[in-house]
Amino acid sequence: xxxxxxxxxxxxxxxxxxxxxxxxxxxxxxxxxxxxxxxxxxxxxxxxxxxxxxxxxxxxxxxxxxxxxxxxxxxxxxxxxxxxxxxxxxxxxxxxxxxxxxxxxxxxxxxxxxxxxxxxxxxxxxxxxxxxxxxxxxxxxxxxxxxxxxxxxxxxxxxxxxxxxxxxxxxxxxxxxxxxxxxxxxxxxxxxxxxxxxxxxxxxxxxxxxxxxxxxxxxxxxxxxxxxxxxxxxxxxxxxxxxxxxxxxxxxxxxxxxxxxxxxxxxxxxxxxxxxxxxxxxxxxxxxxxxxxxxxxxxxxxxxxx
Numbered sequence: 001x002x003x004x005x006x007x008x009x010x011x012x013x014x015x016x017x018x019x020x021x022x023x024x025x026x027x028x029x030x031x032x033x034x035x036x037x038x039x040x041x042x043x044x045x046x047x048x049x050x051x052x053x054x055x056x057x058x059x060x061x062x063x064x065x066x067x068x069x070x071x072x073x074x075x076x077x078x079x080x081x082x083x084x085x086x087x088x089x090x091x092x093x094x095x096x097x098x099x100x101x102x103x104x105x106x107x108x109x110x111x112x113x114x115x116x117x118x119x120x121x122x123x124x125x126x127x128x129x130x131x132x133x134x135x136x137x138x139x140x141x142x143x144x145x146x147x148x149x150x151x152x153x154x155x156x157x158x159x160x161x162x163x164x165x166x167x168x169x170x171x172x173x174x175x176x177x178x179x180x181x182x183x184x185x186x187x188x189x190x191x192x193x194x195x196x197x198x199x200x201x202x203x204x205x206x207x208x209x210x211x212x213x214x215x216x217x218x219x220x221x222x223x224x225x226x227x228x229x230x231x232x233x234x235x236x237x238x239x240x241x242x243x244x245x246x247x248x249x250x251x252x253x254x255x256x257x258x259x260x261x262x263x264x265x266x267x268x269x270x271x272x273x274x275x276x277x278x279x280x281x282x283x284x285x286x287x288x289x290x291x292x293x294x295x296x297x298x299x300x301x302x303x304x305x306x
Contacts, residue, residue: 054078054275061271077275085258085276091283094254097167097242098235101174102228109179109227110220113186114212118198128187134180143244146173150245165249170242174235182227189223190216225294233284255280 053066055073064071081087116128150164163169193216201211239256246253259280262273 050274050278053271054278056271058269058271077271078279081262081272081276081279084272085261087255087258087276087279089251090253090255090258093167093252094236094256094283097170097174097254098232101171101178101235102231104171104175105178105182105231106224106227108175109182110186110217110224111212112179112183113190114216116183117187117190118216128184131180131183134177139177139240147244160249165246167246167252169245170254173241173245174238178231178234182231185223185227186220189220193219222294225291229288229291229294232287236284 052070053061054077055075056070057072057074057076060071112131116124147164150169151162153163153169155161155163155166155168158166158168160166163172197215197219198211201215206214236254237256238254242254242257246257250257259273259276262269262276
């Protein structure tokens with residue numbers, strides 16, 4: 001006699017789920033995207049217009065106007081701008097000013113920021129406010145007494161013998177005016193670093209210099225890269241200090257003042273000026289592309305800290 005094994009009865013219980021609600025597009029998000037798109041178009045339109053103007057001959061622009069379909073597109077304006085303004089030598093003058101200024105500014109501001117962030121003393125906050133207040137002073141206010149001071153400060157290693165009319169004087173004024181902002185940014189970042197890092201190094205016998213150089217400074221690569229990008233852009237695009245402090249030294253002036261030589265006395269070739277302006281903007285674009293990752297990382301530091 002054989003017994004049949006019972007077949008298990010499986011019952012499938014089907015639960016009906018309500019359909020997922022369709023995502024609604026909220027009005028604030030639409031307004032935010034509309035604002036960003038409009039702002040981006042507004043920012044990129046002058047660049048595209050300058051590029052379009054730089055490719056047109058000036059004779060065609062005079063004959064047909066700016067708002068016309070081009071008959072000829074050529075890179076002759078770039079060649080003429082490079083040769084007429086001697087942009088190659090002015091690029092070297094600019095690097096002679098920008099590179100030492102950035103290195104000294106970042107080095108000194110990091111030293112000061114470390115002292116303000118890691119050591120408590122009586123005038124800690126007042127000293128930080130003093131460095132920051134230097135950026136609130138308009139540059140045009142101090143230009144007259146500053147230039148008179150430059151005429152009496154000796155600099156025998158320069159051609160002029162004084163700080164005025166020399167690249168050294170321009171470098172020093174950039175260092176003085178950019179120190180406050182860099183010190184504020186670096187001190188704010190160093191305060192977010194755990195104190196236990198330097199305390200552990202101190203227990204291991206590390207000196208203050210070694211704590212700064214081997215513990216704190218390697219953690220500051222992102223803000224240093226962000227500051228280097230900003231400082232390169234600001235110092236490279238400076239026109240005011242180079243024009244005022246280097247009167248009569250046209251051969252030593254930076255690239256921004258070289259563009260002024262493309263302006264005529266009675267007639268200005270706007271197509272030629274557009275080509276020279278785009279050539280001048282190439283180094284800042286290259287620096288931003290190279291340091292873009294570190295620049296964005298430096299701007300977002302501390303965003304997820306409690």
